[in-house]
Amino acid sequence: MSEEASSxxxxxxxxxxxxxxxxxxxxxxxxxxRTQNHQAVIDESKRDNLPKNWESRKRQADWILQDEAARKxxxxxxxxxxxxxxxxxxALDAQHxxxxxxxxxxxxxxxxxxxxxxxxxxxxxxxxxxxxDAYEEAKEKLGPAFYxxxxxxxxxxxxxxxxAVDKMVEDLEKQIAxxxxxxxxxxxxxxxxxxxxxxxxxxxxxxxxRFYGEHTRETKLNLERGTAI
Numbered sequence: 001m002s003e004e005a006s007s008x009x010x011x012x013x014x015x016x017x018x019x020x021x022x023x024x025x026x027x028x029x030x031x032x033x034r035t036q037n038h039q040a041v042i043d044e045s046k047r048d049n050l051p052k053n054w055e056s057r058k059r060q061a062d063w064i065l066q067d068e069a070a071r072k073x074x075x076x077x078x079x080x081x082x083x084x085x086x087x088x089x090x091a092l093d094a095q096h097x098x099x100x101x102x103x104x105x106x107x108x109x110x111x112x113x114x115x116x117x118x119x120x121x122x123x124x125x126x127x128x129x130x131x132x133d134a135y136e137e138a139k140e141k142l143g144p145a146f147y148x149x150x151x152x153x154x155x156x157x158x159x160x161x162x163x164a165v166d167k168m169v170e171d172l173e174k175q176i177a178x179x180x181x182x183x184x185x186x187x188x189x190x191x192x193x194x195x196x197x198x199x200x201x202x203x204x205x206x207x208x209x210r211f212y213g214e215h216t217r218e219t220k221l222n223l224e225r226g227t228a229i
Contacts, residue, residue: 070085138158
């Protein structure tokens with residue numbers, strides 16, 4: 001009887017130990033789940049506080065890093081990275097880049113004179129490289145008169161440099177030459193036949209003559225001589 005009692009008591013102790021072990025594992029899993037849940041809440045809060053375009057900016061940053069690494073690797077191997085990149089680029093990627101560049105730099109054309117003036121101004125200032133040392137020197141020398149107001153007399157305060165004047169004249173001459181190139185007046189030929197009613201019709205007739213004059217010259221001469229059938 002004593003051996004049976006001992007065997008029964010040992011079985012109960014083993015069962016109790018197994019249950020305690022399972023309970024301990026459950027506690028560990030619960031704590032682990034609680035930690036993961038808390039971390040997920042923190043991560044979600046961080047994502048909510050990020051800018052809306054953070055994902056795209058991150059992809060852009062990763063792409064820039066990869067592109068710089070590939071360029072450096074190509075330079076070390078003595079290869080032309082831009083040429084290699086174009087050779088390995090697919091047609092769909094090339095079309096996507098072309099559409100993106102066209103969307104980024106659209107040509108709105110002429111809308112009004114104000115917008116045309118703004119576009120011309122932006123083109124002109126692209127080539128300007130300010131000398132910050134000279135700027136700070138003039139600012140310190142002139143004091144309040146540097147900014148000027150309606151009571152400030154600038155004559156005699158600032159002396160224009162010859163290089164700056166020459167650069168301005170050169171830029172103006174370029175603008176005049178470019179303007180004359182696209183807006184030159186057509187020369188009128190007094191000896192030419194008047195076969196038009198206005199300038200627009202004259203240009204249209206010139207196009208017709210350029211493309212079909214060779215084939216219609218004989219017919220026109222017959223009409224003028226009155227010998228056409």
